[in-house]
């Protein structure tokens with residue numbers, strides 16, 4: 295049977311090696327040649343090409359399929375390695391991690407049970423212990439890899455919910471979660487998935503530097519109790535998605551400890567500080583009950599690579615269910631390390647291998663140096679923006695984002711900023727993000743590429759200003 299030749303087995307090993315080398319060759323060529331982060335192609339044009347492909351008639355040939363892929367994907371992909379990709383929290387990825395990706399997908403271990411993984415399970419456990427030690431969670435800490443920060447937040451809040459239900463003898467709809475107004479929207483999604491009340495997430499006002507106000511948190515907690523409701527968790531964000539601002543972790547920890555409330559730290563973005571010379575920005579994180587880390591943001595890992603960590607491994611039991619066909623109770627009694635006992639997922643990738651090879655080849659200090667470089671860059675960018683009368687910049691960054699807007703006396707400033715963002719993306723010259731702050735449209739640079747320079751930032755600001763001016767000029771003519 296001809297189809298057998300496509301399997302990765304003893305007979306297919308050579309074919310596998312050549313196919314992967316072919317694919318890597320194509321990617322390397324595009325990465326080398328990319329003069330812009332994006333070609334600016336429209337969804338409609340690309341959809342025509344992709345829709346025209348007949349999936350029931352294979353090309354039968356690796357080279358032909360890669361040629362086609364080059365045309366419908368690689369040519370017009372958004373390239374995060376490009377120094378002028380400045381939009382979302384996507385990092386350029388390190389080669390040791392890509393090596394890990396190649397190995398892990400070929401061996402295809404599944405980390406749910408020891409008998410589908412063996413060494414992969416122990417490697418993941420070492421990395422969880424390593425991360426927990428960097429955080430300082432103490433001797434009982436544990437955790438598990440997840441698909442991303444969203445899943446980590448859902449998982450952590452599920453544990454917090456079940457602990458609260460156990461301890462406070464209340465109903466789920468009485469539980470409230472406190473997060474700053476700048477927290478990630480996955481906190482709200484988590485509350486929904488966890489069956490909490492519609493209004494379960496209480497938005498705590500921030501201070502001028504866009505960090506949670508501890509006084510406001512105290513007031514919100516008091517008001518909650520007075521209303522007969524039960525505080526379930528406080529989510530402190532260590533690196534908000536928009537501002538990179540870090541909530542005052544020691545103050546939040548004091549309040550949580552005093553009132554017996556679960557403290558979750560969402561460090562999806564800020565976790566890179568764990569290996570940086572700015573580690574002290576995370577002081578207080580060691581007092582958390584649970585922590586989210588996204589290695590695929592500030593550890594320069596490919597998607598997916600994330601983890602949830604807990605102070606007390608006993609709480610992981612809330613995700614423990616036994617199935618006779620997979621992880622019978624007897625296996626737990628025999629202390630067979632089945633990671634599925636800790637995770638809501640079953641079949642699960644060995645994503646930890648990417649971080650493992652990164653640490654074994656580069657080491658943590660090198661990863662931290664990459665993150666420090668972008669934090670330094672953001673500070674330099676802030677100084678440029680502060681001195682530039684064309685723009686208004688909101689806060690001096692703690693991490694690596696810059697939120698700013700083109701200023702104009704005209705009432706069309708919002709539209710001009712939105713236009714500038716779209717125009718620069720359509721030109722493909724650079725990618726920047728946008729957000730809304732206090733009801734007004736802002737532009738945002740998320741700096742995660744250590745190859746980006748201050749000259750890149752200046753050039754992108756010039757382009758944005760030109761587009762905004764073009765918009766205002768043409769709208770004057772039109773008016």
Ligand SMILES: *Cc1c(COP(=O)(O)O)cnc(C)c1O
Nearest residue numbers: 442443444478533535560562563
């Ligand atoms: C990115 C982000 C998340 C979500 O992480 P995903 O990996 O995209 O699911 C959660 N919290 C914060 C603060 C983030 O920046």
